[in-house]
Amino acid sequence: MPITRKEVEEIALLARLALSEAEIDLYTRQLGDILGYIEKLRSLDTEGVEATTHAVPMDCTLREDELGERLPVEDALRAAPRRAENFFEVPRIIAAHDEE
């Protein structure tokens, strides 16, 4: 069995996905099938083969560091689920001092 239910729960947390019990069962089975299929790569000898990161060799592209077009603040915030003044609003991350 290539993947356990507990591993699926750990991965879901790493991936920031709140999965239902039924989804965890389903993915334990399906990821097991897919990982089982992927196992076939192990039989292939890749000793000494270099890795391909991009198929087409590319030089690192450089350009002058010049100020270009900027997205106006209002445009950037228009799609925000919640905003406060010129900020994206999210639930509190750091506890306030008086609560510590």
Next chain:
Amino acid sequence: MNLCERSASELSALIARRQVSAREVTRAHLDRIATLDRELGCYLLVDQAGALARAEQIDGLIARGLDPGPLAGVPVALKDIFVTRGIETTCASRILKGWRPPYEGTPSHRLREAGAVLLGKLNMDEFAMGSSNENSGFGPVRNPWNRAYVPGGSSGGSAAAVAAGLCAAALGTDTGGSIRQPAALCGVVGLKPTYGRVSRYGVVAFASSLDQVGPLCRTVEDAALLLEVIAGPDPRDATSIAEPVPRYRDALGQGVAGLRLGIPKEYFVAGIEAEVEQAVRAAIRKLESLGARAVEVSLPHTEYGIAAYYILATAEASSNLARYDGVRFGHRAERPVDLLDMYCRTRAEGFGPEVKRRIMLGTYVLRAGYYEAYYGKAQKVRTLIRRDFARAFEQCDLIVTPTSPVAGFALGERTEDPLAMYLADVFTIACNLAGLPGLSLPCGMHGRLPIGLQLIGRPLDEATLFRAAGAYQAATDWHTRRPALG
């Protein structure tokens, strides 16, 4: 004259010569969409007002003697993966429902600059993950040739809309076959250019080392025309290739005399439908009768392609899709208790089952201690696959294969078995892994369903694909067949 059957090249010529107005052409397509698309499900959004306004603008330019560009008044549509300023862009995901982007991507910008009229945004598999279009968050697309069948995916809406005459041409994206496979299943021409040939600025990212933009059209000439318009370097995409863009249409009439066709023996094996193999072999004989020479070649690592692909693509997707966190745009879960809860519920509510499955797989293969065994290994296999092609291209000028092992499959047939769905991409994935250009064009029928022929070229040698495809199309009439629609 049915305006919705004309090619993009014909329409732009007719409009530029004022034999028909851009407004009439746009109107005809909007009417056809209204009549047929309720059942087919190709469009996620139709911008009727914007399209008519743009068409009138084009007519105005022509009336004043100005040149509106090579796509003057041509009605086009975009897979909903292309970011369009002010026009809802969802990638067929509920997590992006209602998102109106504050900027325009390069491919759509270049189409508009060339005079095209944008009709709307097309359905797809959510975040381009799928081979049947059944993973859309907003409903499936039906194959215009047989409505019980899938159109292929992930650019299923693009292929079906072009086949059904609901636009003259469309853009799609191809990460593992997502332009070519639906083009084959819907009987149209689809091209995945060389990796880096077309800018991906403003294209929602799936797997960044594999994704590429390309056209879906009803003729090879249209595909060449659209590629001329959208290809070329872009300072906003550091992975775009600086090479100048040739006039691809010049290759169409050059014939195939002396061209060497590589036939990879690993692509004609068990699992391929008999009718598909027969049609592809007949197409090879046709090209030989036109002066090409077929040689057997070997791509020995073919059988490892899908396994390597599903490691690389899901790993990159799990990273790219981390941006959908409910903070800056898109869906956010109601009343989160804290930030972690907000992330986890936002993403669980917004993503569909296949996207979650791939994020999970990608997260698994990238987790601490697993990188070398999976991602690192897959990158090495990728090198072996690239070498296979480099060796094959010492003996041939292009490679000829089926695009899909089957002519089609029914809606619902593979949804319960993700692995069976992944195997639909068996003939298209290697192109992406090796960064090569690949083109699918119609080469036969299996009952009511079209069959696709795939041509694979050397890096940046799209011209040879157009040369062979143009010669084939000039000598056959498969591309002129149209589905019977209401």
